[in-house]
Amino acid sequence: MKKSISFILVFCICLACALTGYAADTGIKIDGTWSVLMPENPTSYESFASDKLASALSDVFGEDISPVTSADKNFIAIGSASKADTAGIADNGYRIQAIDGNIHISGTGIRGLQAGVNRFLEEFCGRKVYTAEITILPAAKSITVPADTDTVYEPYFEYTDTDWKSPRDIEYSLANGLNGGTYRRLPAEAGGTVDYIGGFCHTIGTLCKTADFAESAPEQLALHNGKRTADQPCLTNPKVLETAKASVLNLLKEKHDPDASLQIVSVTQNDNQNYCECSSCKEFEASHGGAHSATMVNFVNQIAVAVKAAGYDNVAIDTFAYQYTRKAPQNIKPEENVIIRLCTIECCFVHTLDDPSCKRNTELMKDLHDWSGICKRIYVWDYTTNYANTCIVFPDFNVIQRNIQVFYENNVRGVYEEGNYYIDSCDTEFGELRAYMISKCLQNPYCDIGAETEGFLAAYYGPGYKDMKKIIDLHIANACKLNSGHLSIGEGPGQSFSFSDRQIKEIDNCWLSALQAAETPAQKSNIERSMLSWRFWKASTGKGEFSLLNPERYAEKEKLFEDMKASGVSMISEGSYGDYLDCICVKYVPANEWNMYEDDEQAAHVRLFFEKILESLTPFLAAGGLFYKLIYGVE
Numbered sequence: 001m002k003k004s005i006s007f008i009l010v011f012c013i014c015l016a017c018a019l020t021g022y023a024a025d026t027g028i029k030i031d032g033t034w035s036v037l038m039p040e041n042p043t044s045y046e047s048f049a050s051d052k053l054a055s056a057l058s059d060v061f062g063e064d065i066s067p068v069t070s071a072d073k074n075f076i077a078i079g080s081a082s083k084a085d086t087a088g089i090a091d092n093g094y095r096i097q098a099i100d101g102n103i104h105i106s107g108t109g110i111r112g113l114q115a116g117v118n119r120f121l122e123e124f125c126g127r128k129v130y131t132a133e134i135t136i137l138p139a140a141k142s143i144t145v146p147a148d149t150d151t152v153y154e155p156y157f158e159y160t161d162t163d164w165k166s167p168r169d170i171e172y173s174l175a176n177g178l179n180g181g182t183y184r185r186l187p188a189e190a191g192g193t194v195d196y197i198g199g200f201c202h203t204i205g206t207l208c209k210t211a212d213f214a215e216s217a218p219e220q221l222a223l224h225n226g227k228r229t230a231d232q233p234c235l236t237n238p239k240v241l242e243t244a245k246a247s248v249l250n251l252l253k254e255k256h257d258p259d260a261s262l263q264i265v266s267v268t269q270n271d272n273q274n275y276c277e278c279s280s281c282k283e284f285e286a287s288h289g290g291a292h293s294a295t296m297v298n299f300v301n302q303i304a305v306a307v308k309a310a311g312y313d314n315v316a317i318d319t320f321a322y323q324y325t326r327k328a329p330q331n332i333k334p335e336e337n338v339i340i341r342l343c344t345i346e347c348c349f350v351h352t353l354d355d356p357s358c359k360r361n362t363e364l365m366k367d368l369h370d371w372s373g374i375c376k377r378i379y380v381w382d383y384t385t386n387y388a389n390t391c392i393v394f395p396d397f398n399v400i401q402r403n404i405q406v407f408y409e410n411n412v413r414g415v416y417e418e419g420n421y422y423i424d425s426c427d428t429e430f431g432e433l434r435a436y437m438i439s440k441c442l443q444n445p446y447c448d449i450g451a452e453t454e455g456f457l458a459a460y461y462g463p464g465y466k467d468m469k470k471i472i473d474l475h476i477a478n479a480c481k482l483n484s485g486h487l488s489i490g491e492g493p494g495q496s497f498s499f500s501d502r503q504i505k506e507i508d509n510c511w512l513s514a515l516q517a518a519e520t521p522a523q524k525s526n527i528e529r530s531m532l533s534w535r536f537w538k539a540s541t542g543k544g545e546f547s548l549l550n551p552e553r554y555a556e557k558e559k560l561f562e563d564m565k566a567s568g569v570s571m572i573s574e575g576s577y578g579d580y581l582d583c584i585c586v587k588y589v590p591a592n593e594w595n596m597y598e599d600d601e602q603a604a605h606v607r608l609f610f611e612k613i614l615e616s617l618t619p620f621l622a623a624g625g626l627f628y629k630l631i632y633g634v635e
């Protein structure tokens with residue numbers, strides 16, 4: 001009996017193998033003899049998509065493949081040459097379908113077709129665009145597409161943007177689905193960009209010409225703390241509304257693009273807290289749940305109605321739910337062509353937004369739910385870096401995907417992930433990894449981010465990528481352990497991490513091991529650049545080789561300073577361009593204080609004086625060096 005069971009089992013396994021082999025054999029095998037079939041009179045979108053596909057397939061197969069307008073078999077049909085039916089697929093989506101042994105790619109809207117081609121290249125040719133410099137496109141004799149392929153995609157968001165480094169690259173943005181126009185100009189034939197026209201934020205003063213009316217009509221200005229101020233306009237004054245309406249309509253007259261998928265006009269509060277407290281504004285807000293957002297929504301609604309009435313169907317009016325307007329109003333709803341842009345500036349970034357244990361985030365979630373109840377077009381302005389201490393690691397890697405899922409699940413239709421926009425002057429941590437994770441999650445919030453991350457790390461850092469992953473994981477696990485337990489966008493180095501000496505040694509070893517494994521100068525350079533974040537953290541907290549017990553700490557700090565300069569780092573926090581470069585006590589003060597000690601400041605000289613005395617005592621602390629060697633095991 002046992003024997004027969006074994007036999008059946010073996011038979012079944014063989015059958016399964018045979019079936020798998022059979023399935024692979026019936027897949028559609030595409031090679032250099034295939035063609036890209038485009039319509040006879042292609043649109044610019046169809047030409048762009050056909051050329052892109054043909055050029056990439058030429059690279060894969062090492063054969064010259066050009067688009068053709070007629071083919072009987074062995075073709076990938078594009079656009080109106082394709083038989084893949086897109087009925088019911090949302091704008092800027094696509095369908096990739098295998099029909100009768102050929103492949104058909106159709107798109108919707110103006111962005112869908114090229115997105116479909118990019119998906120085909122990624123899924124079936126293994127193409128990955130990890131950074132502006134690193135594109136993986138494996139050469140092959142042939143590729144196999146399953147015969148039952150029928151892939152349908154609809155964008156999760158109508159607007160996606162982030163300002164990290166590689167996302168500014170056009171090919172990167174197309175491959176990874178970014179479409180915001182603030183940091184890139186995508187070609188019109190690839191669908192162009194979703195643009196904020198006339199300003200990205202804090203535009204209300206300009207639109208209402210607040211400053212112009214300061215003398216002649218002060219009642220148009222906000223009444224705050226009993227005084228009229230040009231900091232904000234009075235939003236219930238009918239003349240203010242008329243001025244803003246005219247400004248927006250003039251702007252559209254000048255800059256409207258009827259071919260764009262969407263254009264946005266930002267009508268957003270100025271960046272201060274001086275909202276109007278006149279009796280009319282107060283009364284309106286009181287009857288709408290006491291929310292300051294009520295007067296704002298009422299104001300932009302009327303502009304949005306005028307814009308719609310003027311026939312601008314592809315235009316939306318955007319306003320903030322930010323600081324004093326973050327709470328949703330009652331008894332009033334934003335118009336359909338109004339975008340509510342919710343900002344996460346007060347949030348914590350080691351906990352996901354829907355983590356019930358994090359009070360900062362549960363408050364934001366309540367506001368998101370409230371807005372979600374009255375608005376189907378919420379955008380989010382999210383934050384993904386440490387603005388006060390940009391050189392150290394910002395350990396948000398575990399929350400990126402879930403937060404973007406939370407956005408999608410709550411009527412959010414556009415996401416701007418503000419990052420280290422000054423990365424050209426401060427690129428020291430894991431910026432390119434974060435950019436890639438953000439882009440992939442905006443393209444598909446439910447993607448396999450673990451696999452994406454691993455693929456990125458291997459391509460960017462080389463064979464030692466598992467050590468890099470370990471370093472990142474240790475940062476996440478240790479984040480804010482000694483502090484409040486929460487991570488803001490301005491956390492200090494000591495509050496961000498509290499690694500033990502044992503952990504520091506472990507992380508040091510991971511960096512060294514990754515460096516030793518690097519196979520190319522680019523991988524080595526990537527590791528060394530990211531490693532600046534680790535050295536900077538140790539130099540800010542007096543850990544590892546920067547320990548008070550190490551007589552070599554002065555030289556180590558000077559070396560870090562020189563290495564940072566050589567890497568093009570000219571800022572260590574937001575808005576501090578060049579401030580640390582003329583620090584007069586580099587070797588004496590914690591690295592995160594380098595931007596505080598300039599030559600013309602008295603405090604700098606006092607600090608320098610005392611630190612020099614301490615240095616002269618260093619030989620007597622040589623015994624300390626012994627302790628250091630015992631603790632850190634340095635030869």
Ligand SMILES: [Zn+2]
Nearest residue numbers: 234276278281
């Ligand atoms: Zn008012």
Ligand SMILES: [Zn+2]
Nearest residue numbers: 348351358486
């Ligand atoms: Zn938290």
